Structure formats: structure tokens, C-alpha cells
Amino acid sequence: MGIQYASLFRPRELARGALLLACLALPLVGWAQHVRNEPILPIPRPTGLDPEKVALGQRLFFDTRLSRDQSISCVSCHRMALGGTDEHVPSLGVAGRKGGIKSPTVFNSDFNIAQFWDGRARDLHEQLDGPVHNPVEMDNDWPTIVHRLQADEAFRARFLEAYPQGINEAALKDALVQFERSLVTPDSPFDRWLKGDEKALSTEAREGYALFQSYGCVACHQGVNVGGNLFQRMGVMGDYFKDRGTPTTRADLGRFNVTGDEEDKFYFKVPSLRLVALQKRFFHDGSAATLDEAIQTMARYQLGRTIPPTDRARIMAFLRSLVGHHPLLPES
Numbered sequence: 401m402g403i404q405y406a407s408l409f410r411p412r413e414l415a416r417g418a419l420l421l422a423c424l425a426l427p428l429v430g431w432a433q434h435v436r437n438e439p440i441l442p443i444p445r446p447t448g449l450d451p452e453k454v455a456l457g458q459r460l461f462f463d464t465r466l467s468r469d470q471s472i473s474c475v476s477c478h479r480m481a482l483g484g485t486d487e488h489v490p491s492l493g494v495a496g497r498k499g500g501i502k503s504p505t506v507f508n509s510d511f512n513i514a515q516f517w518d519g520r521a522r523d524l525h526e527q528l529d530g531p532v533h534n535p536v537e538m539d540n541d542w543p544t545i546v547h548r549l550q551a552d553e554a555f556r557a558r559f560l561e562a563y564p565q566g567i568n569e570a571a572l573k574d575a576l577v578q579f580e581r582s583l584v585t586p587d588s589p590f591d592r593w594l595k596g597d598e599k600a601l602s603t604e605a606r607e608g609y610a611l612f613q614s615y616g617c618v619a620c621h622q623g624v625n626v627g628g629n630l631f632q633r634m635g636v637m638g639d640y641f642k643d644r645g646t647p648t649t650r651a652d653l654g655r656f657n658v659t660g661d662e663e664d665k666f667y668f669k670v671p672s673l674r675l676v677a678l679q680k681r682f683f684h685d686g687s688a689a690t691l692d693e694a695i696q697t698m699a700r701y702q703l704g705r706t707i708p709p710t711d712r713a714r715i716m717a718f719l720r721s722l723v724g725h726h727p728l729l730p731e732s
């Protein structure tokens with residue numbers, strides 16, 4: 401292949417990735433003997449969630465009262481039919497205001513190293529103020545939301561059953577996070593194959609997985625989420641932003657906006673590919689309108705390669721085999 405993957409990673413990122421993998425692997429030790437030794441790990445089922453809190457969080461996720469003009473909810477930009485993403489690029493906020501970036505999936509995001517494309521929120525709790533306060537998203541504040549929901553007699557009574565302290569900012573955030581932690585998609589054909597079910601994976605998908613490894617995709621898209629555990633440059637082997645033909649935006653600067661470190665310009669959290677087969681737009685700028693196009697872009701700019709159509713079809717079959725189950729997903 402002639403590519404030194406080690407040179408793609410700066411030591412700090414590598415250390416972070418290794419640490420995360422180790423942390424994820426530790427609780428798995430008990431049943432690891434039954435799982436194939438592969439760079440991708442099966443999604444564990446969520447544990448320790450309170451079903452009543454999850455249900456409340458789901459209500460909130462679908463509730464337009466969270467936005468200032470009560471026009472949009474979280475699900476407006478994280479559509480279930482699209483694997484928790486959006487077809488609008490950028491996503492549209494209150495009054496049709498445009499943000500600067502495509503919405504990533506909310507599924508399995510608790511497994512990610514950090515939240516947002518540039519990783520500026522450490523976890524799901526920290527992430528929540530983002531969409532609620534952002535003037536081009538919900539343009540709201542927690543006191544307004546608390547006030548509105550407290551005026552809803554039925555909701556207040558139901559909320560009290562799960563949260564004795566009643567409706568306040570901390571409890572609302574907790575319910576939303578509980579729901580987001582439940583957005584996990586186990587038992588995909590690929591995961592069943594990882595756990596030893598030979599018949600779970602089609603020949604085409606298995607060949608696609610072999611290609612995903614031999615071309616080098618797996619160097620960046622790996623672990624439980626087939627991504628989400630490293631920050632990487634968009635355009636390792638070529639100037640993606642110059643070739644794109646549209647001016648570079650602040651959002652394009654990626655991780656640089658968090659660290660201010662020149663070396664972090666154009667670095668993004670490697671996105672999870674778990675539900676990528678359900679998405680309609682690809683990359684932080686939504687520049688690719690089909691999965692096939694996204695694979696071609698990745699081959700060219702991340703690997704300096706061209707991947708022929710037959711191989712791309714196999715890789716797509718592999719990506720489809722990563723789609724697991726959740727009651728809110730289509731065909732689950």
C-alpha cells in the first residue's frame with residue numbers, strides 16, 4: 401500500500417485513541433473470548449438506564465417547546481429515518497436560520513471521545529447547552545423552558561414521578577441524556593458476525609470489510625463506533641478544501657476552533673459509520689450527496705487512492721451491515 405499509517409497520527413491523538421480503546425475494552429474482558437479479535441468491536445447494550453427517565457427524555461427530544469418560537473425540536477435536525485441526522489446542509493434552526501455545519505447522528509454518540517465535529521463538548525451533558533442556546537438552532541434558555549413545561553399540568557405530574565425534585569434545568573438535562581444514552585444500535589449483522597454467527601454477514605459485506613481494512617479505512621474508522629475515537633485531518637493526502645471550490649468557513653477549521661493550535665486546522669472527530677447507510681448527506685459540510693461519492697472522496701483525500709466501482713459496492717454492503725437495531729429506527 402505504501403502508506404505509513406503511523407505517520408497519519410500525532411502521538412497525542414494516538415495515545416488518546418489507545419486509552420479510549422483500553423477503557424472500552426476493559427469491561428468487555430469477561431466476554432471478549434467469544435468475540436473475534438478485530439479492530440471493530442460489537443456495540444454493548446446500554447445498562448443502568450431508568451426506563452421512565454428515558455421515556456421522559458424522549459418526550460423532550462420531540463418537544464418543540466424547547467425552541468424559542470416553539471417551531472423545532474431536537475428531532476427536527478436529528479431525524480430518526482435518517483439515522484439521527486439531517487438532510488439539510490446546514491441544518492435549519494428557528495425561523496429557518498442556517499447553522500454552519502451538518503448535523504451528525506445522535507445514535508451511539510455516548511461512545512464518542514467527545515461531542516460535536518470539533519469535540520468542543522466533553523460529553524452529552526456538556527453538549528446540551530449547545531443546541532438550546534445557539535441562536536441559529538433553538539435560540540432559547542433553560543429558565544424559559546422550565547417555566548413553559550411547569551405550566552403543563554400533565555407533564556409536571558408525570559415528571560414528578562421520575563424526578564422528585566420536579567422540573568428544573570438539571571432534571572431536564574438528565575432526562576435528555578438518559579434518552580440519548582438509550583440511542584444505541586446493537587445486533588447489526590456485522591456485530592452478530594463479530595460474535596461468531598457466520599451466517600449473519602453476506603459474502604459481499606465480508607469482502608467489503610476486507611477491503612475496508614486493506615485500503616486503510618479502518619486506520620481511522622474503528623472501535624465500537626467505527627469512528628468517534630480520534631480527531632483526524634480532512635485532506636491527509638490532498639487539499640480537500642481548495643478542490644471543493646467554495647470558500648473555507650469557520651466551521652471548516654474544525655478542532656482548531658477549540659485548541660487554537662495551527663496543527664489542528666481542518667481536523668474533525670472521525671464520524672461513526674454505524675448508521676452512515678441511513679444518511680442522506682455526508683461530511684461536516686454535507687458536500688457528498690451519496691455514500692458512493694463519500695467513499696470516493698475518502699479514498700482520494702484520506703488515502704490518495706482511487707477505488708473501483710466494484711470495490712465501492714462491496715464497501716457499501718459492509719457499511720449497510722453495520723446498521724443495528726433501535727425501536728425508533730426504520731425497519732427495527
Ligand code: HEC
Pocket residue numbers: 461466472473474475476477478491492493494499501502503504505506509512514515516517518524527528531532536537538576580
Ligand atoms: C437546528 C438543528 C439542530 C437542533 C434543533 C438540534 N441539533 Fe443537535 N446538532 C446539530 C448540528 C448542526 C450539530 C453539529 C454541530 C457541531 O458539530 O458544531 C449537532 C450535534 C449534536 C450532538 C453531537 C453528536 C456527536 O457525535 O458529535 C448531539 C449529541 C446532539 N446534537 C443532540 C441534540 C439534542 C439533544 C438536541 C435538542 C436539545 C439537539 N441536538 C438539537 C443540529 C441540531
Ligand code: HEC
Pocket residue numbers: 408612615616617618619620621631632633634636668669670671672673676679681682683684685691694695698699702703715
Ligand atoms: C485519515 C483518516 C481517515 C481515513 C483513512 C478514512 N476516513 Fe472516512 N472520515 C474521516 C474524517 C476525518 C471524516 C470527516 C470529514 C469531514 O466531515 O469533513 C470522515 C468521514 C467519512 C464518511 C462520512 C460520514 C458522515 O457522517 O458524514 C464516510 C462515509 C467515510 N468517512 C468512509 C470512509 C471510507 C469508506 C474510508 C476508506 C476508503 C475512509 N472513510 C477512510 C477520516 C478518515
